[in-house]
Amino acid sequence: xxPQIPLVPLHVLSRSRCAMGRRAVSPAAYNSFCSALxxxxxxxxxxxxxxxxxxxxxxxxGGWNDADQDMFVTFKCTGxxxxxxxxxxxxxxxxxxxxxxxxxxxxxxxxxxxxxxxxEYLRGSHSLxxxxxxxxxxxxxxxxxxxxxxxxxxxxxNAFQS
Numbered sequence: 748x749x750p751q752i753p754l755v756p757l758h759v760l761s762r763s764r765c766a767m768g769r770r771a772v773s774p775a776a777y778n779s780f781c782s783a784l785x786x787x788x789x790x791x792x793x794x795x796x797x798x799x800x801x802x803x804x805x806x807x808x809g810g811w812n813d814a815d816q817d818m819f820v821t822f823k824c825t826g827x828x829x830x831x832x833x834x835x836x837x838x839x840x841x842x843x844x845x846x847x848x849x850x851x852x853x854x855x856x857x858x859x860x861x862x863x864x865x866x867e868y869l870r871g872s873h874s875l876x877x878x879x880x881x882x883x884x885x886x887x888x889x890x891x892x893x894x895x896x897x898x899x900x901x902x903x904x905n906a907f908q909s
Contacts, residue, residue, distance in 0.1 A: 771854070771855075771856055771862070772818060772865060773818065774809060774818055776862070777797065777809045778797055778799075778809070781807055781809075784799075784801070784870065785890065786888045787799055787800065788801075788803075793808070793810070794810065795810055796809060801873055801876050801877055802876070802877070802884050804876045804880065806873045806876040807822050807872055808821040808822075808841075817856050819853050819854065820865060820869070821841045821844070821851055822852060822868050822871075823851050823872040824850055824852050824871065825875070828850075829845075832852045833852065836859050837854060837857060837858030837859045838853070838854055838860060839853050839855060840853070852868075877890055
């Protein structure tokens with residue numbers, strides 16, 4: 748019923764599994780992947796970043812890098828993932844977001860995280876943000892099944908009988 752938040756095993760993040768010397772994800776590949784996730788919208792903001800949202804809430808940011816660098820990709824993650832990822836090469840707590848206590852990671856290069864693993868974290872970020880949306884909006888977007896009027900009436904009646 749609810750989206751699954753993928754858990755990526757630590758061995759997937761090891762250097763031996765990454766394509767060393769490979770450039771990070773391209774803006775076109777990043778935007779193509781994010782656009783394929785359910786009910787997403789795209790805006791360019793914050794200095795030309797490709798910002799992806801679900802239900803009006805940000806789940807991924809591509810950019811914030813200098814022109815001569817690989818594209819930085821920023822995503823929301825669980826607290827456990829944040830603790831694991833924050834000190835790995837090519838990853839860091841996301842500027843502006845993590846400093847405010849939010850669990851966001853920024854991939855600055857492919858040293859520790861391949862593009863395939865990045866896609867799983869982007870999918871997880873989308874799920875985390877989706878789960879944080881109000882239930883009414885989740886229903887409107889078709890992310891959870893609608894409740895019937897009879898179910899709502901029964902729930903209200905049961906609440907008053909307690």
